[in-house]
Amino acid sequence: MPFAPVTSELVRELSGVVGQERVSTDEGERAVYGRDMWPRYLIGARYGSPPKHRPGVVVWPRSTREVAAVVKIAREARVPVVPYGGGSGVCGGAVPLYGGITIDVKRMDKLLSVSRDEQVCDVEAGMNGERFERELGRRGYTVGNFPSSIYCSTVGGWLACRAAGQMSTKYGKIEDRVVGLTVVTGRGEIIETDHFARASRGPNWTQLLVGSEGVLGIITQARLRLSAVPEIRIFRGFEFPDTESGIEAIRRVMQRGLRPAVVRLYDEVDTLFNAISIFKSGDEDEHDRDRFAPIPDEGDGALPRLPQHWDEDGKSWSSGLAGLRKKAMGLALGQPKLLNSFADSVAQRVSRRGCKMIIGLEGSRIRTEVESRLAFSELEHAGGRDVGEEPGRDWFEHRYAVSYKMSKVFREGAFVDTMEVASTWERLLDLYHAVREAIGRHAVVMAHFSHAYPDGCSIYFTFAARGEDKSDSERIYDAIWRDGLGACSRVGGTISHHHGVGLLKGRYMAAEHRESMRILAALKSTLDPEDIMNPGKLGLAVKGSR
Known part of the structure; x- marks a missing residue:
């Protein structure tokens, strides 16, 4: 075991720093922090399995200084430290592989300042994303980072995972919005990176820390x-004969210098599934109105409750429909190659215009109106x-719903996930076909193209x-990622565009970064000499482990 365990003496020391009420060794709370x-x-949770890993203690600091004090204690005891924000990550980045201390930063949740002269803000890392944007909006501003997880993610999580929001084509990714950071390193030292718009004085330390997923330190403030809240939003839907022509259209828009807030092209199968909703239940329209509300109804964590509808005798009939849907879905998903082939065939037959695209532009009125005319003209050419505008407006109104729809698949005995990869225009179609074929051997698969660049x-x-069963589901899940990312690497794509690395993609880091991994390891040794910061992530070896 490369690390020391959490002891009662260590817990007392932590209580002395943050107060006893903000330290917990409760088994239930520790289990909650055992996964993201x-x-x-x-999949394991669906079958009732407890988290395989859990921290020895959970701490809720309220300031950067408290975080630094906790890390110093951990360093002296050589106990690992794992930062935790909203727990919305989908790659296992917050899983405490070696136990230790989980530092939950959600008590550090303040918008500290907004400067109208500089058009910047200072915010604590634990602030919830939706709250953050609403508070900025009341002041007439936005950061423009709108991930689908905005209701359950934190600003610090965005920065740690190098996140991208749905409007990133206009506003940029989170690394484009950050000016400076406050970070507690593995030494327990507080460092503040550049707070200037730009400086030519050596490497940009801010960018070295963005996307580091807690292995170099804990981001506490940013x-x-x-940007100003947009005066106007203009949306439009387009149909294209096929995926290839839609991709070419996006390239033309981007290389003309236009920057729509969002442009999304759905492949033929995704377009088909959106149109006919083959997994939709008869009672879903009513339920969707709740799920598409600004803040989703409270459910059971990752697996929201199935809404119950009652007949005149007081008996639930939605559970009966759920049972039928589960059997139908099980039969379909048990034959992925057949279903993928069927979906391809139907998509080609039912629609003369095979792919749907939505595009949206926003900003000042005059500029947005001019740019929208240019963009729409380019797409038509x-x-x-x-x-018309309805497809785009519909996407905007429902844009956060996808995260809550996925739970239905888990509830009915299957699993669902997403894989976000990227490449140049030259390689993009090859990447699409290679990864789709690799995933399609094991699962029903569809795709959309978004987050575009010149x-x-x-x-x-x-x-x-x-x-x-559980083990078979995990076997299939692992095969999907092995084959999908393997195909991505072979055709020259990047293994992650905006979800991060965590545990899931760590084994592919060396192939993608090659000699640069030695530089990352050397930087970690400098900032975290005891190797206590989120060990086992980003594909880095753990000192003392076999």
């Missing part, structure tokens, strides 16, 4: 760039058919499958 939203662990784009694959 990584679907592989949700200075972020602001590329073969797109304008189908030189390339990301692809967001959604897949669903079902095993006979």
Whole structure:
């Protein structure tokens, strides 16, 4: 065992720093912090398995100085430290592989300042993303980072995982919005990185720490760039004959210098599934109105409750429908190759315009109106058919619903996950076909293209499958990721666009970064000489482990 265990003496020391009421060794609370939203662990939860790993103690600091004091105690005892924000990560980045101390930063949740002159804000890392944007909005500003997890993620989590929001094509990713950071290193030292718009004085330490997933230190505070709340939003839907023509259309828009807030192209199968909703239950329309509300109804954590509907005798009939749906879904997902082939065939037959695209622009009124006309014209010249604003408006109104829809699949005995990869325009179609084929051997798969750049784009694959039991589901899940990321690497794509690395993708880091991994390891040794900071993540070896 490369690390020391949590002892009662250590717990007393921690209580002396943050107060006894903000330290817990309760078994239930420790279990909660034993996982994040990584679907592989949700498979276990679906079958009633407790988290495989859990911290020895959970601490809730309220300041950077308290975080530093906790890390110093951990360093002296050589006890690992894992930072925890909203727990919304989907790659196992917050899993305490070696136990130790989990530091939950959600008590550090204040918007500290907003500067109108500089158009920047200072915010604590534990602030909830939705609260953060609402408070900025009341002041007339936005950071422009809107991940689908915005209701359950934190600003610090965005920075630690190098996140991207749904409007990133206009506003940039989180690394484009950050000016400076306050970070507690593995030495227990507090460092503040550059707080200037730009400086030519050596490496940019802020960017070295963004995306470090807690292995170099804990982000406690950030200075972020602001934009004015848009005066106007313009949305439109387009249809394209096929995926290839839609991709070409996005490239033309981006290389003309236009920056829509969002542009999303759905492949033929995703377009089909959106149109006919083959896994939709008869009672879903009513339920969707709740699930699409600004703040989703409270459920059972990762697996929200199935809504109950009652007949005149007081008997539930939704559970009966759920049972039928479960059997139908199980049969379908048990034959992924057949279902993928069937979906491809149907998609080609039922729609003359095979792929749906939505595009949205926002900002000042005059500029947005001009840019929207230019963008729509470019899309039409590329073969797109304008189908009006409703598809775009519908996406905007329901844009956070996908995170809550996925739980239905788990509830009915299957699992669902997403794989986000990226490449240049030249390689994008090859990447799409290679990864789709690799995943399709094991799961039903569809994809959309979003987060576009002048030189390339990301692809967001959604897949669903079902095993006979827990171990079979985990076997299939592992095979999907092994084959999917293997295909990605072979055609020159990147293994992650905005979900991060965590445990899930660590084994692929060396192949992608090659010699740069030695530099990352050397930087970790400098900032974290005892190797206590979130050990086992980002593909880095753990000192003393076999």
